[in-house]
Amino acid sequence: MWYLQGRSRSSQKARGHTKGRQSTPPTSIAWHSMTYDHRAIESSWQKRWEDEGLYRASIDWDRPKHYALTMLPYPSGDLHMGHWYAMTPSDARARYMRMKGYNVLFPMGFDAFGLPAENAAVTRGIHPAHWTWPNIERMRDQMRSMGTMFDWEREAISCDPTYYKWTQWLFTQMFEHDIAYRGQAMVNWSPTLQTVLANEQVIDGLDERTGQPVIQQLMEQWFFRITRYADELLDFDAIDWPDNIVAQQTNWIGRSEGAKVEFPTDAGPLTVFTTRPDTLWGATFMVLAPEHDLVRELTTEDQREAVETYVEIAGRRSELERLEGADEKTGVFTGGYATNPVNGAQVPVWVADYVLVSYGTGAIMAVPAHDERDFQFARTFGLDITPVIQPTGAEPLVADEMDEAYVGPGTMANSGPIDGVEVTDAKGRANPSLAAAIDWLVEHDAGDEHVNYRLRDWLIGRQRYWGSPTPILHRDDGTIEVVPLEDLPVVLPENVEFDGGRSPLHDHPDYSDATASDGTHARRETDTLDTFMCSSWYWFRYLSPQLDGSAFDPEEAAYWLPVDTYTGGAEHAVMHLLYARFFVKAMRDMGVFDDTIATMQEHGRDPEDLFDEPFMMLRNQGQILGEERTGDRLVIDGERDGNRIVASAVRVDPDASDDAGTYVGELMRRTENVLQVKGSDGTLTVEVPEGSPLDIATIPGVNDVNQLKHHLEIQRMSKSKGNVVNPDDLVIAHGADTVRTYLMFAFEWQKGGPWDSHNIIGSRRFIEDVWRIGTEDYRPEAADDIASKNLRRKTHQTIQRVDADLEVFKWNTAVAALMTLRNDLLEARRTRNVSEETWAEGVDTLLRLLAPIAPHITEDLWHKRGNPASIHLATFPEADEAVAREDTVTMVVQINGKVRDRIEVGIDIDAAAAEAAAMASARVQELTADKTVRKVIVRPPNLVNIVAN
RNA sequence: GCCCCGGUGGUGGAACGGCAGACACGGCGGACUCAAAAUCCGCUGCCCGCAAGGGCGUGUGGGUUCAAAUCCCACCCGGGGCACCA
Known part of the structure; x- marks a missing residue:
C-alpha cells in the first residue's frame, strides 16, 4: 500500500483516539487575584472542546442547517496572517449562526496538489509528497491554535488517493457526457527543458530558472466544455454574491451578439466574428492572429520572410504581454487579399498580434473609421479608412481629417443597401443598423447571426507530476478509453526523480504502460489534472470524506447542501468561483445528485433550485499586507542641477545630519539606477551612474543600487520581502x-x-x-x-x-x-x-x-x-x-446647510413641533434676523434645515 | 491594454444623501510611583481666537441637491484579476 495513504490514515486514527478521554476542566481557581493567563486558558479549552466533540456537526432534520465554508487553503508550510484573516472571521460567523439556533457545519481541508511542491522538489531535492504532508500536519496544528470550530472529522485532502479517486471519477463522468474532450491550446514551451512552464515561471519571455527563451506553441490537451454553460453562468438571480464579482464573471464570460461573416480568399474562406456587421462596408483590411491557420497559405513569396519573422517574434510573447503593449501597433502584410462579401472589394490581409487566436475566430475584419485599435493600425501602416457612419448634426467625417475612430451613433452611409439606417448606441438587434445588416447578410447568404463568448473552454491538462492522474488510456490503435470506477484511483507513483525538466510520469514505464479493457497494450495519459479541478468539488467531499463507495453520501448531502455562506479572497473572483459554478451545473446534468434529490424528498425538503449553484451567499475578505517600512536614509554627493543630482557617491547612514552631503533624505522610489530621494528640500531625482561608489554599512562587500531599501507604503507579505508577521509569535505573546x-x-x-x-x-x-x-x-x-x-x-x-x-x-x-x-x-x-x-x-x-x-x-x-x-x-x-429605545435625541438645526444649533428633543417629536423648536432657538433668531426664510426642511427628530437669505 | 475595487485626522478606521472623524492606536497634559513600566483621569482634524465663536476640511476638477465622504461626469493615484500560482 502506498505510503501517502498510510500516513493520512494513521493521522486520522490518532485524532480519533483523543475522543472520549476525560479531561479536567480549568476551574477551581480562587475568584480574586486571578490574572489573565491566555496560554493556560486557550490550550485547556481547545483540548476540552475537542475531547467533548463540541464542534462535531451531525444531521438533525429537526433543526435548520447552515453550511459555512471558507476557501480551501494550499498547504504552503506555515500558517500566515492571511489564513488567520480569512478563517477566524469566517469562524466567528459560523459560531454566530450556531448561537442563532442553526446546526452548523464548518469543515476544513487542504488543496494539496500544485506547483510549489514541485518547485521544492526541483530546488531542494524534496519529494513533493514529503514536502506536502508535513506541511499539512504543521498547518493543521497551527490552525488548532486559532480556536476555530472546524469539524476535523470532515477533513478532506486533495492529494490523498481517497480524495482524488473521486476527482478522477468526476473526470470520467465528464468524458462520458462529452464535457471533457481533446483540443489544441497554446502553452509556454521551454525548448531547453522540453517541458511546459506555468505563466508565473516565465518572466519577459524567459524561463525564470534557467534564463532560457520560452516559446508559445500549440499542444493537444484536455478541456472541459464550460462554454456550453456560458448562458446559464450569466444568470446570478438565485445567489447572493457581491456585485463586483458578478460583474467580473459577466465580463469574463463576455457574451456579445453579432454575426459571422465569410471573406473568400484564394486560400479558402476566412471567417470573422464581428459585433458590428453594420460596418462591413467600411472594412478596408483584415487582420489575422499570427497563429491563424491561413497565415502560411495567404502569404505571398515576396512577403514570406517578413511574415515568418513576425510570427516567430510574436510567438515569443505571451498573450498578456501582447495585450499590455497593445498601444504600439505592430504587424506585417501577408501579400494576400480577401473579398469583402458585401461589396466585392479586394482588401489586404495583414498579420498582427493585437488579434488573439483564442478569441472569436482568430481573424478580424478591420473597420478603421469606427474602431480605435483598427484606426491606430491603419494610421501606423497607411491603410485605407472609409467612414460608413455619419454622426447626426455634426460635420460629416472625412477619412483624412480624422484624429480618432468615430464610435458614436449616427446614420449609415456609403453602405449600399443599408444606407440611411439609424445607428444607436444599443448592442445587438436592438440597434437598427445591426438588425438591418444581419438581415441583409442572412438574406444574401453572406453570413449568420452569431453570439460569441470571450469565455474559452477550460484547459485542464497539466504536463506535471504533482496533480491527480488523468484516468485515461490511449490504446495503441489510437482510440481512447476511460479507466472504470473499479480501477480508480489511478495512483500517482511515488518512485520518481525530478530534474526540473519534463514530468517524470513520461519516463515511468510502470506508470505509463497499461492494458486496455480489450487486453491490448495502452499508454496511460501522463498529463495530470489542473488543481482547480480538485477545488471545484471539495465541499461535497467534506460531507463524507471517508466514504469509499461514492464521492459523497446522499444522506449527508440531502441535509447539508447547498453551501449557505462561502468566504474567501476576491482574487478568486473569476476562475475558481466560475469553475465551481460550472462543476455543480455539470454534475447536476450528469445525474450525480439524483440520489441526493430523492433523499431530500423523503425528508420533505424541496430540492428545486438547490443544485444549480454551489454557494448561496458569497463574501470576500481583503488582503493583509506587509508593514510600512521607511526607506534608507541616503547621503548623496554630486552635482545638483535644480531638482536633479548626478551622484558621485552614495552612502546609507541612518544617523546622517541634513548637511552631511550634497543632499540627504529618505529613498522613496527606485527605478533601475534612478532614485527619488525625499529630504528637507522635497523629493529630488538622483541618478547613480554605473560605477560610482555606493556604500551600505550593514551589507559587507561591494554594494549596488539593487540593495537599497526604498520606502514601502503597502506591500504583499512574502518571505522574499522579509515583511512576514508570524501569527504563532503573536498567539504566544497575546x-x-x-x-x-x-x-x-x-x-x-x-x-x-x-x-x-x-x-x-x-x-x-x-x-x-x-x-x-x-x-x-x-x-x-x-x-x-x-x-x-x-x-x-x-x-x-x-x-x-x-x-x-x-x-x-x-x-x-x-x-x-x-x-x-x-x-x-x-x-x-x-x-x-x-x-x-x-x-x-x-x-x-x-x-x-x-x-x-x-x-x-x-x-x-x-x-x-x-x-x-x-x-x-x-x-x-x-x-x-x-x-x-432612546427617550431623547439631539436635533441638529442648520441654516443653509451649516449646523448652527443643537436641541435636545423627545424621540417622538413631530414635524411641526420640530420646526417650532428650531425657529424658537436663540441662535436661529439671531442668525436669521436680517434674512428672509425661504424654506424649512424638517426631518424629525434628527434635523431641521432653514434656507434663508 | 482590458475588467473589478479602493482613496476620509499623525495611523487603522466610523458615518440609511441629513451633526464628518464612532471605536482604537499614537501624541500631549495630569494622577499614582524614589523611579520606570503598568494602570487611571483629561485633551487631541487643520487654521484664526483668551474665550464665545468663526473659517477650512473626506485624492483632484466640475455637476445634481435645501443638504454630497455618500449620487453623476472627467481626471490622478493605489490594489486585485487577465485563463499553467492557488
Missing part, C-alpha cells in the same frame, strides 16, 4: 483571542490593509478588560435607577448593533460596539452605581456577544460565572426594543 479580535477590529474586512503590529495593544487591553469585568465580584454602593436604566439601554443597544454587524460581516464595528459596552461597564465598576442585576445582565451579554469573536476567554468566564454548559451552546442575546 493569545488567540486577542489576535482574532485585532484582526476583526483593525481592518474593514472586505478591504484588508497593511499590518500594524503596534495597534494590537488596543485589542489586548480590551481582552484584559473583559477579564477584569468577567471576574469582578460586583457590589453596588450607590445604585440609582437612572444609571441602571442607562446601562441596560446601552446593553440592549449593543445587542442590536453587534447582531446587525455580525449578520453582514462587519467585524470592526461589532468589536467597536463591544469596546463601547466595555467602557460603560468599567464606568459602572468604578462608580458602583448600577444594580447587581443590571451589572450581571451587562456582563453576561458582553460575554455572549463576544463569544463568536473571542471563544476562549468568554467560555472561561462563562463557566466562572456559574454556567455549567458551554457558552458556545448558549443562544445569542436578543435585544428588548423597549429597553434599547
Whole structure:
C-alpha cells in the first residue's frame, strides 16, 4: 500500500483516539487575584472542546442547517496572517449562526496538489509528497491554535488517493457526457527543458530558472466544455454574491451578439466574428492572429520572410504581454487579399498580434473609421479608412481629417443597401443598423447571426507530476478509453526523480504502460489534472470524506447542501468561483445528485433550485499586507542641477545630519539606477551612474543600487520581502483571542490593509478588560435607577448593533460596539452605581456577544460565572426594543446647510413641533434676523434645515 | 491594454444623501510611583481666537441637491484579476 495513504490514515486514527478521554476542566481557581493567563486558558479549552466533540456537526432534520465554508487553503508550510484573516472571521460567523439556533457545519481541508511542491522538489531535492504532508500536519496544528470550530472529522485532502479517486471519477463522468474532450491550446514551451512552464515561471519571455527563451506553441490537451454553460453562468438571480464579482464573471464570460461573416480568399474562406456587421462596408483590411491557420497559405513569396519573422517574434510573447503593449501597433502584410462579401472589394490581409487566436475566430475584419485599435493600425501602416457612419448634426467625417475612430451613433452611409439606417448606441438587434445588416447578410447568404463568448473552454491538462492522474488510456490503435470506477484511483507513483525538466510520469514505464479493457497494450495519459479541478468539488467531499463507495453520501448531502455562506479572497473572483459554478451545473446534468434529490424528498425538503449553484451567499475578505517600512536614509554627493543630482557617491547612514552631503533624505522610489530621494528640500531625482561608489554599512562587500531599501507604503507579505508577521509569535505573546479580535477590529474586512503590529495593544487591553469585568465580584454602593436604566439601554443597544454587524460581516464595528459596552461597564465598576442585576445582565451579554469573536476567554468566564454548559451552546442575546429605545435625541438645526444649533428633543417629536423648536432657538433668531426664510426642511427628530437669505 | 475595487485626522478606521472623524492606536497634559513600566483621569482634524465663536476640511476638477465622504461626469493615484500560482 502506498505510503501517502498510510500516513493520512494513521493521522486520522490518532485524532480519533483523543475522543472520549476525560479531561479536567480549568476551574477551581480562587475568584480574586486571578490574572489573565491566555496560554493556560486557550490550550485547556481547545483540548476540552475537542475531547467533548463540541464542534462535531451531525444531521438533525429537526433543526435548520447552515453550511459555512471558507476557501480551501494550499498547504504552503506555515500558517500566515492571511489564513488567520480569512478563517477566524469566517469562524466567528459560523459560531454566530450556531448561537442563532442553526446546526452548523464548518469543515476544513487542504488543496494539496500544485506547483510549489514541485518547485521544492526541483530546488531542494524534496519529494513533493514529503514536502506536502508535513506541511499539512504543521498547518493543521497551527490552525488548532486559532480556536476555530472546524469539524476535523470532515477533513478532506486533495492529494490523498481517497480524495482524488473521486476527482478522477468526476473526470470520467465528464468524458462520458462529452464535457471533457481533446483540443489544441497554446502553452509556454521551454525548448531547453522540453517541458511546459506555468505563466508565473516565465518572466519577459524567459524561463525564470534557467534564463532560457520560452516559446508559445500549440499542444493537444484536455478541456472541459464550460462554454456550453456560458448562458446559464450569466444568470446570478438565485445567489447572493457581491456585485463586483458578478460583474467580473459577466465580463469574463463576455457574451456579445453579432454575426459571422465569410471573406473568400484564394486560400479558402476566412471567417470573422464581428459585433458590428453594420460596418462591413467600411472594412478596408483584415487582420489575422499570427497563429491563424491561413497565415502560411495567404502569404505571398515576396512577403514570406517578413511574415515568418513576425510570427516567430510574436510567438515569443505571451498573450498578456501582447495585450499590455497593445498601444504600439505592430504587424506585417501577408501579400494576400480577401473579398469583402458585401461589396466585392479586394482588401489586404495583414498579420498582427493585437488579434488573439483564442478569441472569436482568430481573424478580424478591420473597420478603421469606427474602431480605435483598427484606426491606430491603419494610421501606423497607411491603410485605407472609409467612414460608413455619419454622426447626426455634426460635420460629416472625412477619412483624412480624422484624429480618432468615430464610435458614436449616427446614420449609415456609403453602405449600399443599408444606407440611411439609424445607428444607436444599443448592442445587438436592438440597434437598427445591426438588425438591418444581419438581415441583409442572412438574406444574401453572406453570413449568420452569431453570439460569441470571450469565455474559452477550460484547459485542464497539466504536463506535471504533482496533480491527480488523468484516468485515461490511449490504446495503441489510437482510440481512447476511460479507466472504470473499479480501477480508480489511478495512483500517482511515488518512485520518481525530478530534474526540473519534463514530468517524470513520461519516463515511468510502470506508470505509463497499461492494458486496455480489450487486453491490448495502452499508454496511460501522463498529463495530470489542473488543481482547480480538485477545488471545484471539495465541499461535497467534506460531507463524507471517508466514504469509499461514492464521492459523497446522499444522506449527508440531502441535509447539508447547498453551501449557505462561502468566504474567501476576491482574487478568486473569476476562475475558481466560475469553475465551481460550472462543476455543480455539470454534475447536476450528469445525474450525480439524483440520489441526493430523492433523499431530500423523503425528508420533505424541496430540492428545486438547490443544485444549480454551489454557494448561496458569497463574501470576500481583503488582503493583509506587509508593514510600512521607511526607506534608507541616503547621503548623496554630486552635482545638483535644480531638482536633479548626478551622484558621485552614495552612502546609507541612518544617523546622517541634513548637511552631511550634497543632499540627504529618505529613498522613496527606485527605478533601475534612478532614485527619488525625499529630504528637507522635497523629493529630488538622483541618478547613480554605473560605477560610482555606493556604500551600505550593514551589507559587507561591494554594494549596488539593487540593495537599497526604498520606502514601502503597502506591500504583499512574502518571505522574499522579509515583511512576514508570524501569527504563532503573536498567539504566544497575546493569545488567540486577542489576535482574532485585532484582526476583526483593525481592518474593514472586505478591504484588508497593511499590518500594524503596534495597534494590537488596543485589542489586548480590551481582552484584559473583559477579564477584569468577567471576574469582578460586583457590589453596588450607590445604585440609582437612572444609571441602571442607562446601562441596560446601552446593553440592549449593543445587542442590536453587534447582531446587525455580525449578520453582514462587519467585524470592526461589532468589536467597536463591544469596546463601547466595555467602557460603560468599567464606568459602572468604578462608580458602583448600577444594580447587581443590571451589572450581571451587562456582563453576561458582553460575554455572549463576544463569544463568536473571542471563544476562549468568554467560555472561561462563562463557566466562572456559574454556567455549567458551554457558552458556545448558549443562544445569542436578543435585544428588548423597549429597553434599547432612546427617550431623547439631539436635533441638529442648520441654516443653509451649516449646523448652527443643537436641541435636545423627545424621540417622538413631530414635524411641526420640530420646526417650532428650531425657529424658537436663540441662535436661529439671531442668525436669521436680517434674512428672509425661504424654506424649512424638517426631518424629525434628527434635523431641521432653514434656507434663508 | 482590458475588467473589478479602493482613496476620509499623525495611523487603522466610523458615518440609511441629513451633526464628518464612532471605536482604537499614537501624541500631549495630569494622577499614582524614589523611579520606570503598568494602570487611571483629561485633551487631541487643520487654521484664526483668551474665550464665545468663526473659517477650512473626506485624492483632484466640475455637476445634481435645501443638504454630497455618500449620487453623476472627467481626471490622478493605489490594489486585485487577465485563463499553467492557488
